[in-house]
Amino acid sequence: MxxxxxxxxxxxxxxxxxxxxxxxxxxxxxxxxxxxxxxxxxxxxxxxxxxxxxxRLHGELGMVVFLADDCAPAQRDALLGWLRHRPEVAAVTQTSKEEAAATFTKRHPESAALLALLEENPLPASLEVHLDGALTAAATASLAHEVEGFAGVDAVRYGEQWLASLxxxxxxxxxxxxxxxxxxxxxxxxxxxxxxxxxxxxxxxxxxxxxxxxxxxxxxxxxxxxxxxxxxxxxxxxxxxxxxxxxxxxxxxxxxxxxxxxxxxxxxxxxxxxxxxxxxxxxxxxxxxxxxxxxxxxxxx
Amino acid sequence: MIVFDHVTKDFGHGQPVLRDLSFHIEPGELSFLIGRSGAGKTTLLRLIYGAERPDSGTIRVASRDVSRLRPGSVPYLRRNIGIIFQDSKLLASRTVAGNLLFALQVAGIGGRAAKNRVDELLERVGMAGRAADWPAELSGGEQQRVAIARALANDPALILADEATGNLDPDVREEILTLFDAINQAGTTILFATHDMDVVREMRKRVLTLVGGEMVSDRPPELEAAYR
Known part of the structure; x- marks a missing residue:
């Protein structure tokens, strides 16, 4: 040795x-x-x-963009086009005010009469954005912030409070x-x-x-x-x-x-x-x- | 081999422990350093093996200035000096061979060479066949023989003995002194500090006398013989 x-x-x-x-x-x-x-x-x-x-959960929750009542079709289409070209967006589904009301009535039939009493449909049109599962919470927040800057957008929800807690x-x-x-x-x-x-x-x-x-x-x-x-x-x-x-x-x-x-x-x-x-x-x-x-x-x- | 040139050591407790010491010891000499307890014998030896530094003066060991030695160089100095104490300082947790192997390992000698060296050393100090014994199983004289063997492990040019026969009966003391004499005859320089005048009388060698930190006499062997 x-x-x-x-x-x-x-x-x-x-x-x-x-x-x-x-x-x-x-x-x-x-x-x-x-x-x-x-x-x-x-x-x-x-x-x-x-x-x-x-x-995983924030990927599943996705993002919902509520459009203002005065959102012009051109504004909506511009936002749709922009979202569909984003790599982190998997798909976008449109929901009109009428479709929102129908869904509400279907989900909450007991409240359908209340909706009928109103002169105007209060439910907003929206875009349901399905995100790439690998997207981080910070990237989702950043995307939401950008969407909020578009004309015709009333609010953006992506489960931020729940995610923030977690x-x-x-x-x-x-x-x-x-x-x-x-x-x-x-x-x-x-x-x-x-x-x-x-x-x-x-x-x-x-x-x-x-x-x-x-x-x-x-x-x-x-x-x-x-x-x-x-x-x-x-x-x-x-x-x-x-x-x-x-x-x-x-x-x-x-x-x-x-x-x-x-x-x-x-x-x-x-x-x-x-x-x-x-x-x-x-x-x-x-x-x-x-x-x-x-x-x-x-x-x- | 050892040169002290106007060496003073003061621990700051009043008087210096050693005052303006100058002497030299030639290679191959066996010299005695005598003095009462507190005369400064142990401090003088500690200066030689680098455990203390002088406050002034120069100390040379084998032509090497040890008075200004860097701390990192002290271990290498000590590998060329064998040190033997009154209480043998063997490690109780190791056998006789283990104690010697330990010293050899420190110097970087291991394996078969170390084992052969252990046998050789034990033979030299008259302890052949006792390699597997534990220090506690040995008499005082035998323990001191093993301590001498350990001091010889690296084949040092100089051996310092500090009251090395202090705990021994007269018969055993004589045996150990004979062993020291034989080691000296083989060419090793030995400086033996003791307060026991019987040891000095038995050996008839050069005697350096310390009193209160001062060298009061330095008698060569022939003169020492005349003093008897």
Whole structure:
């Protein structure tokens, strides 16, 4: 085996030995990292899921353009032509005032008499705009704003309030998740750095001897970084397992018609090797940064 | 091998610990540094292996100025100096071989070469066949032998011993001193700090005497023999 590999193997064995020596502490720290990553993962999954639901629903809701009573046919045709040339518009259906009244009467026969009492049909003519499903909420709002600028347009509705609530919730989840994640990550770093500090304290004699026999700071630090990384890797692995289990349990529920608001919607964020790697890597990174905070302080002494 | 040129070290607690010390030790010498507790022996050794810096003066070890050494260079200096303490400082969590392998690994020696070197070192200090023992299973003298083997791991040109026989019975002490003598005969420079005059009398070597941080005498071996 080449010399650098011996060196690495020796340092790795030292890191493993340190974890074994403080196994209970390492497991507790690893579980803390797991909880942090699990919560971050759940926040991220729910946030992405809501975003997808919002995207899908707004595509289904489409857009309705209500025309003013004094909208001239030329104005209407100009708007129709403009809409039909927009790439994000899949189709446009026209509804005249008379068709609107007929539909109203059909849907609400009990109120048909009321409509008949009125001298003038109060229902406006409209254009029902079917949007491309991939269109974002922001793009829909932008399109609606442009349509509102056309002469003869009275109002544009595209489920903005409902979408705004849903997107607000997903934004809140993103902000809340990021804040909670940052706090949890800080707490985790604090715990990891304390674990390493304890480990350093337990091995201070060994470190003194290492210094006396000519060990460089890098040589002394490496096993501690490995200890942090291994602990974090364990935490990331546990978080990945728990998230995979959650995905497996909750995913089918969301896909069933009884799944409530989100029933029949898209599946939870797909959970695969990439997610496991991100969680394990994140755990290892948390472990190493916590270690850095602690050992950096120690090495300054 | 070691040159002190007007070296002063002051920790700021009143009097300097070492005052205007000047001496030199030739390669291959075995010298004793004597003085009572607090005379400055340990500080002098710490200056040599870069654990402290002098406030003034220059220290050269193997022609290298160690008084202004960058912190990053100190480990490389120490790989050429074997240091032995009174309490042996073996790692209780490692076997005899593990302690030696650890020192070799620090110097970048691993694998079969390191294992062969461990056998060779244990043979040299009279501990062959004890590689698998734990430090707690060894007597004080045996632990000190292993500490000497560890100090020799990198084949250093200089060995610093700080009260290395302080905890040992007279018989064991004599064995350890004989071992130091053999190492010196093989060409290694040794500076042995002690407050035990029996050690000095047994060995009949050059003696540097520190009192209150000052070098009050520097007697060569022949003169030291005459003092007996």
């Amino acid at each position: 080449p010399r650098p590999l011996y060196h690495l193997a020796f340092l790795f064995a030292d890191g493993v030995r340190a974890v074994r020596t403080h196994l209970a502490l390492a497991v507790m720290t690893g579980l803390t990292i797991a909880v942090t990553l699990l919560l971050l993962g759940l926040f991220t999954a729910v946030y992405h899921h809501l975003e997808r639901v919002a995207e 997107l607000g919730l997903s934004r809140w989840l993103r902000g809340g998740g990021a804040s909670a994640g940052a706090l949890l990550a800080l707490a985790t770093l604090f715990i990891v750095s304390n674990q390493v500090a304890l480990s350093i304290y337990a091995r201070r004699e060994e470190i003194d001897i290492m210094r006396l026999i000519g060990a460089t700071n890098r040589f002394i630090r490496t096993p501690f970084y490995l200890e942090g990384a291994l602990t974090g890797l364990f935490g990331g692995g546990v978080a990945a397992l728990l998230l995979a289990a959650t995905h497996r349990l909750v995913g089918p529920l969301l896909a069933t018609p009884g799944g409530g608001l989100l029933a029949g919607s898209l599946d939870l964020v797909s959970f695969g090797i990439r997610q496991v790697a991100v969680l394990a890597g994140g755990g290892a990174l948390l472990g190493m940064v916590g270690c850095w905070a602690s050992i950096g302080h120690f090495m300054k002494r």
